[in-house]
Amino acid sequence: MNAELCWLPFFGEALPQGRDPLAVAREEMALGMASLAGASCRLACVPGGGDGFEIIKDEQGYLVRGGETGVLYGTYRLLTALQAGECPLTAWTDPAFPLRMLNHWDNMDGTVERGYAGQSLFYKNGKFDYDADRIRFYGRMLASVGVNAVSINNVNVHAPADKLVTAELLPEVKKIADLLRPFGVRLIIAVDYALPVTMGLDTADPLDQRVQDFWKKQCDEVYAYVPDLCGFLVKADSEYRPGPYKYGRDHAQGANMLARALKPHGGMLIWRCFVYNCRQDWRDHTTDRPKAAYDNYAHLDGQFDENVILQIKNGPYDFQVREPVSPLFYAMERTEKAIEFQLAQEYTGHQIDLYYMPPIWKDILADLRRMPRHICAVTNLGDDANWTGHPLAQANLYTYGRMAWEGKALDGDKEAERWIALTFGRDFPEKDRLKAMLAASQGIYEKYTSPLGLCWMVKPHLHYGPDPEGYEFSLWGTFHRANHQAVGIDRTDKGTGFADQYPADMAAVYKNTDTCPEKLLLFFHRLRYDFKMRDGRTLLQRIYDDHFEGAEGAEQLLAQWRAMEGLMPRDIYENALNRFEKQALNAREWRDIINTYFYRFTGIPDAHGRKIYD
Ligand code: GCW
Secondary structure, three states, rough: OOOOOOOHHHHOOOOOOOOHHHHHHHHHHHHHOOOOOOOOOEEEEOOOOOOOOOOOOOEOOEEEEEEOOOOHHHHHHHHHHHHHHHOOEEEEEEOOOOOOOOOOEEEEOEEEOOOOOOOOOOOOOEEEEOOOOHHHHHHHHHHHHHHEEEEEOOOOOEEEEEHOOOOHHHHHHHHHHHHHHHHHOOEEEEOOHHHHHOOOOOOOOOOHHHHHHHHHHHHHHHHHOOOOOOEEEEEOOOOOOHHHHHHHHHHHHHHHHHHHHHHHHOOOOEOOOOEEEEEEEEOOOOHHHOOOOOHHHHHHOOHHHHHHHHEEOOOOOOOOOOOOOOHHHHOOOOOOOEEEEEEEOOOOOOOOOOOOOOOHHHHHHHOOOOOEEEEEEOOOOOOOOOOOOOOOHHHHHHHHHHHHOOOOOOOHHHHHHHHHHHHHOEEEEEOHHHHHHHHHHHHHHHHHHHHOOOOEEEEOOOOOOOOOOOOOOOOOOOOOOOOOOOEOOOOOOOOOOOOHOOOHHHHHHHHHHOOHHHHHHHHOOEEEOOOOOOOOOOOOHHHHHHHHHHHHHHHHHHHHHOOOOOOOHHHHHHHHHHHHHHHHHHHHHHHHHHHHHHHHOOOOOOOOOOOOOO
């Protein structure tokens, strides 16, 4: 059921074996050009040119000129453009972000936290266990879209992964680094803040000299094995992970201690800002989880060392279907930041439901105003032959890399077109239909699950399928507080005050129900069911309509997919067909459960007489 699939099929079985990007670029050029009869190409390395490249054409054919890694990026750009039937010529181009990262949430037992594409690519049964060729192919995929740093273990660091930074496991880490280095990909290791304690000290206090010495020694060891390690990634004081708070230290003190151990080796310390109270009481209306990141960090601006990057989730909650941009991005002018996206479809359909991300990224980036300096995404990958479970979910990995290179929101249609041409062939007869399906998918999903910024109606822990009160009385700070009159949380200054974490002009827009984008209305406001939407419908009717329309959209996706039968390898078609069938069921379940939920509160039927169960 799970055939191989990727956007670089033209390389066939062959894999480059070179030891550095220039060598790989030469091999790839030869391999790729073989499938492009008639084209000829040369490579020229521009020392000091880094990731940048240009592609020109003269009497002898194409010329890719690029820096040490730039030659490789230029090579893939040339080959993919020719394969997709586009003009490959480009003036010198540099990536917008120095670090274009992916985070794996892989555990060493082989499971992947929030993974929907099989098991880990790197580990099985507590050990490194992988297919080296597959890792090389992965490197090729990453380089082809410019991703250059990958963390290889879960931010929830479970033993024995805490030992990845010790001599016990570093020889194995080195092997992965060696496999990915030729593709310009550097490794990041997620570390456990309490490692000093695990290794025999009685504290992990960042201000304790013994702890500082411990990490210095550990870093010396790490860099002896992997001299170009990109750095460490840390989830501290979050969801029961250890961190500096335990010792009465703030996160600047906690992060700087590690950063100083990494500094002599040129390493970065990437510190996640996903810190909130996960033992909240639903009776308490004052604590508001979306305020947490700002409250924990904003006042620390200017206190972080220069090799610290704060990694902030795109929204203030947790990768919900629709959230505003985290207000922390507008604060902390003097701090390096990375925005974290989630390709793994934790809340967006588990790679069963189709959910193409560029449209939502576009909304996020438009609100962001200014990009942070770095970018990151949680991967959607596993050891499924097609990499992403749903064959079409691969488009998210592809377009993420493209966005990370360009540093701006991309035209989702254009990217989809190229991805389809590369993956299914330039002459794929249903390319327009497929493109339209991808383009519509995010909106469809949002409608049948949680329109208007309504969060947390998903099944607890699993995060697939509806359970409108599943999170309502739990400890996670995840409430919508629906009752017989109203739904949503007032986050204006009359409510929790969250909106005031934004710059004044944005806060003013969000706080006013007349100007707040409707997509976010229930994120910022608590509204009565008879609230009039801008088109005159009541809030309740709009909720009903969206769920009916969303479920209808899911049916249409299934019908559209059926039109693809016979146009691709049977198992790829059937794999996705099976998922579209499940999606249609899921959408129906969401529609009926959510509509019934609100109908039972209000007793108000659908204005169009459609069936709402009681
Ligand atoms: O939303 C939560 C996820 C956890 C994840 C966490 C995080 C890795 O449900 O699975 O843990 O976010 O981002 O740290």
